[in-house]
Amino acid sequence: MSSFVALREVVARHGLFCALYTDRGSHYFLTPEAGGEIDENAPTQVGRALAQLGIEHIAAYSPEARGRSERMFGTLQDRLPKELRLAGITTLEAANRFIAEVYLPLHNARFAVPALQPGTAFVPADRSAWHDVLCVQDERVVANDNTVRYGRLTLQLPPSPLRAHFVKVRIRVHRYPDDTLAIFHGPRRLARYSADGQLLGDAQARAA
Numbered sequence: 001m002s003s004f005v006a007l008r009e010v011v012a013r014h015g016l017f018c019a020l021y022t023d024r025g026s027h028y029f030l031t032p033e034a035g036g037e038i039d040e041n042a043p044t045q046v047g048r049a050l051a052q053l054g055i056e057h058i059a060a061y062s063p064e065a066r067g068r069s070e071r072m073f074g075t076l077q078d079r080l081p082k083e084l085r086l087a088g089i090t091t092l093e094a095a096n097r098f099i100a101e102v103y104l105p106l107h108n109a110r111f112a113v114p115a116l117q118p119g120t121a122f123v124p125a126d127r128s129a130w131h132d133v134l135c136v137q138d139e140r141v142v143a144n145d146n147t148v149r150y151g152r153l154t155l156q157l158p159p160s161p162l163r164a165h166f167v168k169v170r171i172r173v174h175r176y177p178d179d180t181l182a183i184f185h186g187p188r189r190l191a192r193y194s195a196d197g198q199l200l201g202d203a204q205a206r207a208a
Helices: 002-014 045-052 063-086 092-111 202-207
Strands: 019-022 056-059 136-141 147-150 153-156 170-175 181-185 188-193
Touching (some): 063 092, 136 147, 147 170, 153 181, 153 188
Antiparallel strands (some): 136 170, 181 188
16 A cells, blocks of 8 residues: 555656556565566556556566665665654654655755756646556445445445446445545446445545
8 A cells, every 4th residue: 555655646746657667576566486477467456556557567677676776775764763863753744744845855955866858757647547546446246235345344335326226246446545445336436435434425525
């Protein structure tokens, strides 16, 4: 889910992009044999979302590529706790605000290198193009009482003008980074729910 949070923030701010280059962690790729080739026919949730958006997902195989990212992780994991402690920050919300407003601007001012070419490769995208894609999606079958079981929750489908009920219909449950949920039948959203499974009204759903 943290990968979806990061992707949503990038796309919301800059737009869609052509390719994403990542390591072969299990949240990005299924690798049947440790250190071996990825299984391109078994996408993860992140892989499925990128494919839906037309974004190429490139797996890092070279030690050089992995080493560069690991060195950056090591630098951040060593430096950030010290910076946060010096700033007197003790909550996640304050830490995220500090990183976005203070740490990253200073880091980029020091280390950013001007691009060789002007312009941007990002393509502006309306929220509707990616909001319901960059999330966890799972298929379910509607039960005889017109409900959907999802984890420990029972999600009641509301009355619909489309049909009398959806019993035995295969649907998708979308779980978003804020833990709200939605049920889709094909491209149509049937309902939105709070994290504890309570049905959200139209105004609440739009806000979420």
